[in-house]
Amino acid sequence: MLGSADLPEGIDEVFGGSIEIGWQATGSNRYDALLGYPAFGFGFLTYGFPQTGILGKPNAFYLFLNAPFKRWNKFxxxxxxxxxxxxxxxxxDPVANPSHLALGSYRNLYISAGAEGQYLIGEQLSASFGVKFAHFSNGQSSLPNAGMNLLTPHIGIKYDFNGGDRPKYIKYPKPEFTEKGMVYYVTLGNGIRQIFFTPDSTTATLLPKQGVSYPVYNISMGAQYQFGWTGKLGGGVDFIYWGAYNPDIELGQGNVVQAVEYPFSDYLQLGIFISYEFVLNNISIIAQPGYRVIRKEYKGMPTDFYQHLGLKYHVHNLIIGVGIRAVNFGQAEYIEWSLGYRIRKPKK
Incomplete structure (x- = not known):
């Protein structure tokens, strides 16, 4: 983390620990073998920053997936x-915690990825060692949102509660995918984008760097072709209500600071996107780069090219999703929560 007046040399020390409870795939469904018999489950972690207390002592609850690039006898x-x-x-906080310049929220999304080696040292015990990259962000729902990035080595011990009865990790021939066909879907998403304002002579009651929250709604309609067990490719359109259009503030009734209102049509945008979806049974990871083709321009507006990275869970044909909408491949616009429905049309 970059330095501040209180910490001119920045923050470069962090320690932490985690505990996880999971399940080892045994080959009970086709995806076990396709993904190399992964382990999955949930966990809890905690971090500490010994150089300062301005960041707090963050904890997190999370879901995890561990899967092999390559598996040998014991490694x-x-x-x-x-x-x-x-x-x-x-x-x-501009008054209570002005030296913290990264995150303006008590709760933040946690995303982590990395690589590790795992070595079996007994029938029920194995050791792991590797490196992980972690990112914390509130998706611009509260400012500031510079984000927090951590790159840390890790070591761990894993214990098998199954008495050493491990799956045989049989590498079966990849089965033919017979369900190729189109998938059509529609989702409704919502998020909050916060923008800072500096007080002037007409808004003197505004606190320094106070944020105003704007709603964002998105209706996505798309079509994808599922070409294999783990892949879908397609595209679609985004119908966007951009509540943060030309953000400005004014004094309303009773000298209350409020957002300036514009005609409804000024908030509307249309985007088009291409989509790739990595399928893990009922869970999917989606990547959707898009481009705004219709919107009213204003000073300081984000770029037309945008990105969407998210996670979807399917309950039959119902879609439950969460993702980050961003620009410039890393500048979050907002966190989007979504619900939707899909229709599958297998190829005849």
């Missing part, structure tokens, strides 16, 4: 994915 090289929600941050 495997794995990739690791984590997604969850963190809390107990000490948020930035």
């Amino acid at each position: 495997s090289l794995n990739y690791i994915l984590r997604l969850g929600m963190s809390y107990n941050w000490e948020p930035s």
